[in-house]
Amino acid sequence: MAGKVLPACKPYFLNSKITTGILRRIIKTSLCTLLLFSVSLISYFVLLSASYNWRSTIATVDLLQPTNLSHIVFGIGGSARTWHRRRGYSEFWWRPSEMRAMCGLTRRRLKRLVGGEPALRVLAAGTDRHAKHSAAARMARIATETYGLGIEGVRWFVMGDDDTVFFPENLVAVLGKYDHEQIYYIGAPSESVEQDEIHSYGMAFGGGGFAVSYAAAAALYGVIDGCLERYAYFYGSDQRVHACFSELGVPLTREPGFHQVDLRRDVYGMLAAHPVAPLVSLHHIDYVHPISPLFPSQLDALRTLFNAARTDPARTLQQSICYLTGRSSPVLNWSVSVSWGYTIQLYPWIVEPNQLEVPFRTFKTWRSFRKGPFGFNTRELAPQTCPASVH
Ligand SMILES: *[C@@H]1O[C@H](CO)[C@@H](O)[C@H](O)[C@H]1NC(C)=O
Numbered sequence: 001m002a003g004k005v006l007p008a009c010k011p012y013f014l015n016s017k018i019t020t021g022i023l024r025r026i027i028k029t030s031l032c033t034l035l036l037f038s039v040s041l042i043s044y045f046v047l048l049s050a051s052y053n054w055r056s057t058i059a060t061v062d063l064l065q066p067t068n069l070s071h072i073v074f075g076i077g078g079s080a081r082t083w084h085r086r087r088g089y090s091e092f093w094w095r096p097s098e099m100r101a102m103c104g105l106t107r108r109r110l111k112r113l114v115g116g117e118p119a120l121r122v123l124a125a126g127t128d129r130h131a132k133h134s135a136a137a138r139m140a141r142i143a144t145e146t147y148g149l150g151i152e153g154v155r156w157f158v159m160g161d162d163d164t165v166f167f168p169e170n171l172v173a174v175l176g177k178y179d180h181e182q183i184y185y186i187g188a189p190s191e192s193v194e195q196d197e198i199h200s201y202g203m204a205f206g207g208g209g210f211a212v213s214y215a216a217a218a219a220l221y222g223v224i225d226g227c228l229e230r231y232a233y234f235y236g237s238d239q240r241v242h243a244c245f246s247e248l249g250v251p252l253t254r255e256p257g258f259h260q261v262d263l264r265r266d267v268y269g270m271l272a273a274h275p276v277a278p279l280v281s282l283h284h285i286d287y288v289h290p291i292s293p294l295f296p297s298q299l300d301a302l303r304t305l306f307n308a309a310r311t312d313p314a315r316t317l318q319q320s321i322c323y324l325t326g327r328s329s330p331v332l333n334w335s336v337s338v339s340w341g342y343t344i345q346l347y348p349w350i351v352e353p354n355q356l357e358v359p360f361r362t363f364k365t366w367r368s369f370r371k372g373p374f375g376f377n378t379r380e381l382a383p384q385t386c387p388a389s390v391h
């Protein structure tokens, strides 16, 4: 019985020549088909991955390129009333062949300026529905509108006023530390505490300039109009942008090189003891005394600082301290503080570094012209503390 069952289990047809022939042909055909199919599939994937890799390699290589000026689009807000007077300041930092900018001005005066300023394009934002606040609303929209234009190769949108001067190399160095594909809102609050109390310590004051990463501009793009409606009662455009970023849950990244300069009178003390960080911007230059007593006009005074900055941008206003002690010179103990490109202070006595790095209070607060408080420590400029200074 078992002998009869077993052959049934045997694949007997293998013994048949015809079946084998058919089988061979079937196998051959399927093998061929399989081979062809595999070859095409493999080549498809190879090509696909090759082209994919090729594309992503290009993108990666591009991203790995360090941030430079060509990656920044400036948005300059101003009024036509002040533009002609203040445009002189732009000569210090504006480089038409290397930089790109959008300029938001009040529409009424638009015609006069178009063509008059070939280096700057005027942004005609449709913000008339924000009625009496349309100027501030337009400024607030500079970043998102510029984003909306879809300009190639932009990583950062940097806002400023027409009386803001930038130090371009330092701006690039600061922004280069951050990933523009992440959401960043970078700037600094006001120097005058009274201003921070009124507005916010967490707000980038617009005149000092602030930077919005590409990703942040994309996020802002979708919500800005709603924000402008909701915060129509605010005075400034920078407040609206801040309020909008708060809705998105984006905090301010503070960079001490941005300077709103909410100060009055003489800013010498602040410039002579700048924090150890690249100097990115200065603002309100029309509202403070010329930064050097050697020049009656601010334009000329600033020119000397920019001449130095062109030679060595990273070191501009950076403070260095040294001492000539009694050991090296038996008659003198001298302290020397250098603010690169700006001033040297000589003290014929020893002043500790933790004192030297505190700015002299040569200025007043922005709103009330008081002695303080400021967002940093200050020391009094009394005759007994007064150094000899050289500009
Ligand atoms: C800026 O970076 C881009 C690459 O993203 C590069 O093509 C360009 O040459 C750079 N420009 C300068 C002035 O280095």
Ligand SMILES: *[C@@H]1O[C@H](CO)[C@@H](O)[C@H](O)[C@H]1NC(C)=O
Binding pocket: 325, 326, 330, 331, 332, 333, 350
């Ligand atoms: C210089 O300072 C040293 C140490 O602080 C002190 O001993 C010395 O008398 C000072 N010299 C002068 C000339 O003041």
